[in-house]
Amino acid sequence: MEGASLGGGSRWMRPVELVAASLLAFIIALLLTGVFSRYVLAKPVIWIDEVASISFLWLAMLGAAMAVDRSEHLRLTLFVNLLPERLRGFASTLALVLMAVFLASLLMPAIDYAYEEAYVTSAALNIPMSWRASALPFGIGLMLLLALVNAVKGSRSAELAGSIVFAGIVGGLFWLGMPAIKTLGNWNIVVFLVGFVAFFLVIGVPIAFCFGLGTLAFLTFATNVPVFVMIGRMDEGMSAIILLSVPIFVLLGCVLDATGMGRAIVEFLASLLGHVKAGMSYVLLGSLFLVSGISGSKVSDMATVAPALFPEMKRRGHKPREMIALLATGAAMADTVPPSIVLIVLGSAAGVSIAGLFTSGFAIAMVLLAVLAVLARWKARGEAMEGVRRAPLSLIGKTLLVAAPALVLPFLIRSAVGGGVATATEVSTIAVLYAMAIGALLYGGLRPGRIYAMLVETAALSGAILLILGTASAMAWALTQTGFAFQLVSAVQALPGGWLTFMGVTILIFLVLGCVLEGLPAIVLMAPIMFPIARSLGINDIHYSMVVVTAMNIGLMTPPIGIGFYIACKIGNVSPDEAMRAIWPYIGALMVGLLAIAAVPFFSTAFL
Structure with a gap:
């Protein structure tokens, strides 16, 4: 399993890196201010946690996009490295295509999620929570763009075309088989949340996207739950204040x-x-x-x-x-x-x-x-x-x-x-x-x-x-x-x-x-x-x-x-x-x- 070495990202990602670095420094300064006001002045500043939470989600999404650009998302490479060189190239391209499929599938639900959050007002700052939730569609869109660029730049045309066709055929077959799939009940857990995830791990899809793809396929093909719900669960899982x-x-x-x-x-x-x-x-x-x-x-x-x-x-x-x-x-x-x-x-x-x-x-x-x-x-x-x-x-x-x-x-x-x-x-x-x-x-x-x-x-x-x-x-x-x-x-x-x-x-x-x-x-x-x-x-x-x-x-x-x-x-x-x-x-x-x-x-x- 590996992430890439800590080398630099693409030149055109420098502004994103600057914003992310500034956000991290800002969060640290903000939290130190909160500690000082609470423990030294005995006057807690009630809006600090709210500002930190907003900044944190933006930092997480920008950082995730930077990790795509730098190929630093953790992935299992043991089985990919055992493949012949030609199949290894196809597996790497297929992994990028699957990442793009996942991100493209989440983009519109993430936009809808941010739109819905506009009707919720924050307690301390009294601003729409869409200021915070907008980080999700922005980060997902940026990751989608980077995955597509990496797939086009780093793959041969035949590998890219073959990966797209393969993903399309498999997705189409499962779409046509949805009525039968829904009758399988909890066996769908084995198919999607075990089998799919294991397959994605083996071909080198980053772990975060393995879980995402398995869950997306499960919700799409085996349930009537809208993908929109998945965005809320992701938000909750990655932005808890303790994190x-x-x-x-x-x-x-x-x-x-x-x-x-x-x-x-x-x-x-x-x-x-x-x-x-x-x-x-x-x-x-x-x-x-x-x-x-x-x-x-x-x-x-x-x-x-x-x-x-x-x-x-x-x-x-x-x-x-x-x-x-x-x-x-x-x-x-x-x-x-x-x-x-x-x-x-x-x-x-x-x-x-x-x-x-x-x-x-x-x-x-x-x-x-x-x-x-x-x-x-x-x-x-x-x-x-x-x-x-x-x-x-x-x-x-x-x-x-x-x-x-x-x-x-x-x-x-x-x-x-x-x-x-x-x-x-x-x-x-x-x-x-x-x-x-x-x-x-x-x-x-x-x-x-x-x-x-x-x-x-x-x-x-x-x-x-x-x-x-x-x-x-x-x-x-x-x-x-x-x-x-x-x-x-x-x-x-x-x-x-x-x-x-x-x-x-x-x-x-x-x-x-x-x-x-x-x-x-x-x-x-x-x-x-x-x-x-x-x-x-x-x-x-x-x-x-x-x-x-x-x-x-x-x-x-x-x-x-x-x-x-x-x-x-x-x-x-x-x-x-x-x-x-x-x-x-x-x-x-x-x-x-x-x-x-x-x-x-x-x-x-x-x-x-």
């Missing part, structure tokens, strides 16, 4: 990567633990734990830690494949450390306390850290320690002094949100301001041009993430409307073994979905279905959340499909075939930790 923290935490990861604050943490831990056997493995795991508590991005975490530690680990006799295995599973371990974007999205999708998730996430990561550390110590029993000396206290003190401002940040975030002092969104803005100030004072600062580039990159990545959340929300809504969820509840409650059996089913589902769909879409798709079942069985929301996220992260790092595994291999410059043989004991250690977390609610709920 404002997603682009800001993404930006925080960029800032910390650029300033070198993560590297300072790595150097401090290396001076503290590097002299003991398996010490560099402990440093790698500890660095991922702490750095993840700052950046919220697994890619950024691994890219920060690996180059700093791998040379010394190689010198001590660690095999590259073992280092990659530890890197990948360590990143999976650390994904519940706040600020975790996955936890924020889960809290939004399932209605679970973000503060509770942040508090529990630390404890769960410690459980997984412990099992990986035990395995790492056993693996390092033959480590070459010749010439390794304990770092002098002066060096430890110096590295601690440099790393201290960065070390404070993850605990500041967790304590502020977990203690109910501020929301995740408010904390994210404070964290960005803190990181930029500390970066400027202690770590060399950032050039204005670099700051602008980070704003653009954040807008594009956030747009890709939020579009996935929107289309996954629409698909989850379609699933629940069929009554499938109620049937699933009845089936699960009838299983022997009660809640423990359900935990086993949950682990299996999210391991598979974590492999195929990556984390966020799997959560948004399944949370509305699985969490009510868990509650009916008496399972604590926080406990269940930790099982879901941990299982999903393990799936994300599990070959041969898991995207995280291939990212780790790329960062460490190791062949996936070589690393695949080494990762299974580490996956096994994480599974032991997961089973303990699932069976013992104490790990998840002790500190709530």
Whole structure:
């Protein structure tokens, strides 16, 4: 699975990039103003959330269009890369044509949706909500134009014509077969929301559009529900106010990567633990734990830690494949450390306390850290320690002094949100301001041009993430409307073994979905279905959340499909075939930790 590299977009998209970057900066300034007025002046500004909500939807849609232009929407490429070159070109063209079909089908409903919103007036600003909703048709129209341009420019004429004919014939056949299709009942879930989505994934259609196309086909061919309803569900799924923290935490990861604050943490831990056997493995795991508590991005975490530690680990006799295995599973371990974007999205999708998730996430990561550390110590029993000396206290003190401002940040975030002092969104803005100030004072600062580039990159990545959340929300809504969820509840409650059996089913589902769909879409798709079942069985929301996220992260790092595994291999410059043989004991250690977390609610709920 991949998005394209963070290269530049088309030249004619520069004005859109400028607007998106300005919107992100404006949102951060707006939220900081709100925090200052609420906590310092004790005079909340009531219209700030409304303005932020309007700006956020525009940022999401412009960012999604930028991601289309840059080819940065996440997609599964494993099966496409196995095709012969000629078929690979056809599959890529067909993916673009299908994206265009989806966007063209939504354009008029989105215009109608914006028109309908004109009759709704905002509470604080007293303006028509069409100011906000107009972002949907504008973004969809821009994405449609970009998809068509990419299809024409990047494809051979025969491939383009063949893709259009293929899509037209299949669509026509299903249109003619609608009367028979509607008699299939819930089997249409298997046909459209499983079969269609799986086919789109295999041919390389971006995940957001896979969900969108599957839902669109389901509503069009198997129900009498107008497509107009889908626009509302997408809007709801991608613009919840709590999701404002997603682009800001993404930006925080960029800032910390650029300033070198993560590297300072790595150097401090290396001076503290590097002299003991398996010490560099402990440093790698500890660095991922702490750095993840700052950046919220697994890619950024691994890219920060690996180059700093791998040379010394190689010198001590660690095999590259073992280092990659530890890197990948360590990143999976650390994904519940706040600020975790996955936890924020889960809290939004399932209605679970973000503060509770942040508090529990630390404890769960410690459980997984412990099992990986035990395995790492056993693996390092033959480590070459010749010439390794304990770092002098002066060096430890110096590295601690440099790393201290960065070390404070993850605990500041967790304590502020977990203690109910501020929301995740408010904390994210404070964290960005803190990181930029500390970066400027202690770590060399950032050039204005670099700051602008980070704003653009954040807008594009956030747009890709939020579009996935929107289309996954629409698909989850379609699933629940069929009554499938109620049937699933009845089936699960009838299983022997009660809640423990359900935990086993949950682990299996999210391991598979974590492999195929990556984390966020799997959560948004399944949370509305699985969490009510868990509650009916008496399972604590926080406990269940930790099982879901941990299982999903393990799936994300599990070959041969898991995207995280291939990212780790790329960062460490190791062949996936070589690393695949080494990762299974580490996956096994994480599974032991997961089973303990699932069976013992104490790990998840002790500190709530």
